[in-house]
Amino acid sequence: MVGKTTYIAAAFVLAFAAAIFPGSTTANAAPAELNYKFYCAQCHGTDGKGDGPNATKSQPVSPRNHTSAKEMAKLTDQDLINVVKGGGAATSKSTMMPPFGKTLTDDEVVALKDYLRKLCNCKGN
Numbered sequence: 001m002v003g004k005t006t007y008i009a010a011a012f013v014l015a016f017a018a019a020i021f022p023g024s025t026t027a028n029a030a031p032a033e034l035n036y037k038f039y040c041a042q043c044h045g046t047d048g049k050g051d052g053p054n055a056t057k058s059q060p061v062s063p064r065n066h067t068s069a070k071e072m073a074k075l076t077d078q079d080l081i082n083v084v085k086g087g088g089a090a091t092s093k094s095t096m097m098p099p100f101g102k103t104l105t106d107d108e109v110v111a112l113k114d115y116l117r118k119l120c121n122c123k124g125n
């Protein structure tokens, strides 16, 4: 089980980042990779392969494999932003994909979109 330790480590890094940048305007804007490991990896996996600890065979849909250029190229950059902000419900996908529009700032969502593009090494249609 690497999972648990990884998340505790991620939480620690986030707390640490907040501690060394108090009051700076970017205090809430964690780097995309940290946000991904903190908010997304539980389902999508730390490497984005869709195999996080919450992705079990008993679920009706699997979290998207973010490293699949084939799957990810079907989504435009705006699609990615919409689904991260509004969750699966906003994009007629599974509501297993939660909305993050209230948790993350717009800048963080855009940074995550760029991070997703790095993971898939692909561009949207």
Ligand code: HEC
Binding pocket: 035, 036, 039, 040, 041, 042, 043, 044, 054, 061, 062, 063, 064, 075, 079, 080, 083, 084, 088, 091, 092, 093, 094, 095, 096, 097, 098, 100, 112, 116
């Ligand atoms: C509770 C589990 C869970 C978490 C946490 C989660 N996702 Fe998802 N995600 C899913 C599932 C399940 C799907 C597949 C939905 C479908 O295909 O109907 C999905 C699909 C997606 C898709 C593809 C949507 C599409 O239209 O094909 C993107 C992009 C995505 N997630 C990004 C993220 C990002 C970024 C985060 C973190 C900010 C995140 N997800 C957190 C479960 C999760």
